[in-house]
Amino acid sequence: MATNQNTSAATSGNNKDMPIVLVTGSSGLIGSHLTAQLQDKYQVIGLDKVGDPTPSPKVENINFDITSEESIAKALERVKNAYGDRIASVIHLAAYYDFSGAPSPLYEEVTVKGTQKFLKALQKYKVDQFVFSSTNLIYKPTEPGQKIAEDCPLQPNWDYPESKVDTEEIIREERKGIPAVILRLAGVYDEQGDSIPIVHQIQRIYEKDFTSHLFSGDTSHGNVFLHLEDLIDALLKTVEKRNELPEEIYINIGEPETPSYLAIQDTIGLQLYGEEWTTLEIPKPVAKAGAWIRNQVGDPFIKPWMIDRSDEHYELDISRARDLLGWQPQHKILDTIPAMIQNLKADPVAWYKKNKLDPSSIEGKKQEQEKSD
Numbered sequence: 018m019a020t021n022q023n024t025s026a027a028t029s030g031n032n033k034d035m036p037i038v039l040v041t042g043s044s045g046l047i048g049s050h051l052t053a054q055l056q057d058k059y060q061v062i063g064l065d066k067v068g069d070p071t072p073s074p075k076v077e078n079i080n081f082d083i084t085s086e087e088s089i090a091k092a093l094e095r096v097k098n099a100y101g102d103r104i105a106s107v108i109h110l111a112a113y114y115d116f117s118g119a120p121s122p123l124y125e126e127v128t129v130k131g132t133q134k135f136l137k138a139l140q141k142y143k144v145d146q147f148v149f150s151s152t153n154l155i156y157k158p159t160e161p162g163q164k165i166a167e168d169c170p171l172q173p174n175w176d177y178p179e180s181k182v183d184t185e186e187i188i189r190e191e192r193k194g195i196p197a198v199i200l201r202l203a204g205v206y207d208e209q210g211d212s213i214p215i216v217h218q219i220q221r222i223y224e225k226d227f228t229s230h231l232f233s234g235d236t237s238h239g240n241v242f243l244h245l246e247d248l249i250d251a252l253l254k255t256v257e258k259r260n261e262l263p264e265e266i267y268i269n270i271g272e273p274e275t276p277s278y279l280a281i282q283d284t285i286g287l288q289l290y291g292e293e294w295t296t297l298e299i300p301k302p303v304a305k306a307g308a309w310i311r312n313q314v315g316d317p318f319i320k321p322w323m324i325d326r327s328d329e330h331y332e333l334d335i336s337r338a339r340d341l342l343g344w345q346p347q348h349k350i351l352d353t354i355p356a357m358i359q360n361l362k363a364d365p366v367a368w369y370k371k372n373k374l375d376p377s378s379i380e381g382k383k384q385e386q387e388k389s390d
Contacts, residue, residue, distance in 0.1 A: 035060045036105030038256060039096065041135070043078055044068060046211060047150075048110050050249050052076045055256070059105065062096055066111075083111055083131035089138045097142065106146040106256045107139065112184075114177055116213045124180035132184045136191040144195045146259040148252070149188055151201045153241055153271055153331050154178040161237060161275070164334035167201070167267040174326065189265065196264045198255055203243035203271025203333065208356040209371055211245065215281070215350070216372040219357065222285045222294055223365075224378060229282075229294065233301050234327030236279035241271040241331045244348035254342040261341075268338050272346050275332040284351050288358035301327075 036059050042048045043063025055061045056075040063078040077099070081092035096104075113127040136147070156165045157172035173179040188197050206212035210219070221229035251270045255262075276284075279296055286294030338344045361368040369376035 042110035128180040158329040166334040203241040207245040238330035242350040247346040
């Protein structure tokens with residue numbers, strides 16, 4: 018984690034009378050879209066690790082290291098000197114995430130302790146709202162038709178959701194007088210894909226990998242999703258309602274209908290090949306053995322640890338989001354998959370690269386097709 022302090026984007030064009038909003042993780046998928054939507058109504062300052070952000074001219078990006086108290090203090094001092102010490106909302110998106118499931122000390126260092134250090138530093142400022150991006154994966158899984166409300170039992174079972182639960186507890190302890198909103202978010206996607214499990218599911222079927230026909234869990238179960246535009250809308254409404262929300266509140270943000278794994282399989286198959294995709298449920302020991310073998314000879318997406326969680330089902334009650342934020346999603350994952358497939362077909366290599374997939378397996382097919390054309 019680098020600690021040097023860099024800023025980008027001019028500040029002279031900002032309206033000093035507009036409320037200040039800080040966004041951590043500002044150069045990521047969510048952060049970059051959020052800052053673009055906030056900039057017309059707020060003075061927006063992005064906080065992110067040293068990298069290559071491409072901010073709007075209206076957004077200042079300050080490089081900082083969330084694991085360093087000194088770096089956090091310098092970043093906030095820059096905000097105070099340039100904008101003042103009154104902050105309308107802090108939207109905290111920065112966190113560590115690794116879909117491989119491998120344990121990492123960065124969950125504790127970045128997500129948990131980083132948030133703790135950040136909140137302590139914010140105590141010196143006048144903060145109207147602190148918004149934390151948690152996850153629906155902290156909940157105990159349910160069954161189809163049984164909704165999960167914010168007071169339902171928690172049961173995180175791998176490092177990522179465990180770090181979110183620990184961080185929620187840190188916020189309760191460290192927020193002091195800062196009002197806190199914990200948004201428990203479903204898995205984000207958009208028309209380009211940008212959802213690790215969905216794009217890999219599409220990839221397996223697109224390449225007609227034999228594993229695309231196999232599933233180690235109950236195919237009637239599934240996870241809950243959230244379109245990027247709906248997430249941005251929820252965050253905007255959260256900032257707008259900052260003076261109306263309770264001092265500490267937890268809100269589910271996701272689509273109210275959870276598609277089954279089989280429904281997603283069939284939708285992908287229909288869009289790619291005009292027919293539903295044959296999907297067979299296989300015993301977990303067989304699936305684990307197969308996953309273990311494939312992981313010895315390559316680096317496939319499906320890891321043995323995923324097999325144990327393949328039966329998990331999440332279905333959110335979003336009535337609190339409707340009541341307190343006036344929010345409800347305008348998109349559905351099953352309605353958006355056709356657009357993902359259309360973008361894939363338009364330029365498979367570009368789609369693979371956009372979604373951080375290895376395009377080598379399809380580049381040869383594309384060249385052969387171009388020759389035949």
